[in-house]
Amino acid sequence: xxxxxxxxxxxxxxxxxxxxxxxxxxxxxxxxxxxxxxxxxxxxxxxxxxxxxxxxxxxxxxxxxxxxxxxxxxxxxxxxxxxxxxxxxxxxxxxxxxxxxxxxxxxxxxxxxxxxxxxxxxxxxxxxxxxxxxxxxxxxxxxxxxxxxxxxxxxxxxxxxxxxxxxxxxxxxxxxxxxxxxxxxxxxxxxxxxxxxxxxxxxxxxxx
Numbered sequence: 001x002x003x004x005x006x007x008x009x010x011x012x013x014x015x016x017x018x019x020x021x022x023x024x025x026x027x028x029x030x031x032x033x034x035x036x037x038x039x040x041x042x043x044x045x046x047x048x049x050x051x052x053x054x055x056x057x058x059x060x061x062x063x064x065x066x067x068x069x070x071x072x073x074x075x076x077x078x079x080x081x082x083x084x085x086x087x088x089x090x091x092x093x094x095x096x097x098x099x100x101x102x103x104x105x106x107x108x109x110x111x112x113x114x115x116x117x118x119x120x121x122x123x124x125x126x127x128x129x130x131x132x133x134x135x136x137x138x139x140x141x142x143x144x145x146x147x148x149x150x151x152x153x154x155x156x157x158x159x160x161x162x163x164x165x166x167x168x169x170x171x172x173x174x175x176x177x178x179x180x181x182x183x184x185x186x187x188x189x190x191x192x193x194x195x196x197x198x199x200x201x202x203x204x205x206x207x208x
Contacts, residue, residue, distance in 0.1 A: 001058045011058045015039055020105055021078040022088050023070050029091045037070040064145055072174045079161050081105060082115050083141075083169035119143050120166045128162065130189040137200050138207050140164035140173075144189060148182070155179040160188025164196075164207075171206065 002008030009017075018024050018039045026036040040061055042053035060066035073091060081088045086109065089102035119141035122128040128142035142162030149155045158177040163169045173195075175188035199206055 001055050001062065008058070009062070011041060011053065011061060014058070014062060015041055020088075020107070021081055023074050023078055027073055027077055027091050029073065030093055030097070034073070035071055037074050038067065040067040064147055072176050075159075075161055076172050076174045079163060079174070080172045082112055082119075083163040083172060085109060086112055116141060116166070119162060123162070128160065128189055130193055131162075131196070134193065134196055134200075137204075138164050138196060139166045140196070141166045141169075142173075142189070142192075144187060146187070149179060150182075154182050156182055156184055158184070158187040160192050162192075 001010075018037070023037045024039055026034045028034075040057070044067075045051055045053050045057065057066055061068055064070070077089060077091060086105045086107050087102050088105055090097070119128075120139070122144075123131050123140055123142050125132075127144040128140075131140050131142060134140070140162050141164070142160060145159040145161075147157040147159070149157055156177075156179075158180055160175040161173065163172045173192055175191050175195075177184075177186075177188055177191065180186070
């Protein structure tokens with residue numbers, strides 16, 4: 001949206017990057033009934049509500065609110081592209097999938113590095129700090145998000161996304177706690193903390 005003399009991305013560039021990271025199209029996984037995400041645009045708002053786009057709509061869209069829709073699988077794919085240096089992989093449930101391993105995105109490696117650094121800081125001192133006490137066996141990078149839902153914002157969709165290990169990423173995680181009560185402080189990071197602890201005790205090879 002921008003602020004003062006600082007120019008913002010604007011909804012068109014947000015739309016471009018949502019599409020680039022696969023957040024508005026099905027992943028093509030070999031499962032029936034896969035849904036795809038959606039990003040609201042000025043044309044959509046005009047057609048749907050006969051209303052002009054406002055700068056506030058851009059702000060809300062940028063943080064994943066308004067009418068933004070994404071699937072956990074799409075988010076996992078996008079986070080993987082950040083973690084692996086810009087390759088948008090095609091998820092598969094097959095041992096030897098056909099169709100190649102994905103596409104390389106036209107995105108700056110240095111920009112992706114900044115995002116990875118920010119996600120690591122998110123664990124060290126940000127909203128994913130609940131994972132930081134696991135540093136004896138894993139150094140994850142993460143980001144959280146909370147989407148307000150309901151007619152009166154009475155529910156939260158709590159998200160936690162990330163990858164590990166930070167310096168040589170192998171695994172991506174996405175946790176969604178859907179329609180929890182507003183004000184709920186037990187988010188996806190709590191779930192992920194329990195998962196990583198259990199995984200370490202039962203299958204430590206995932207941290208080697």
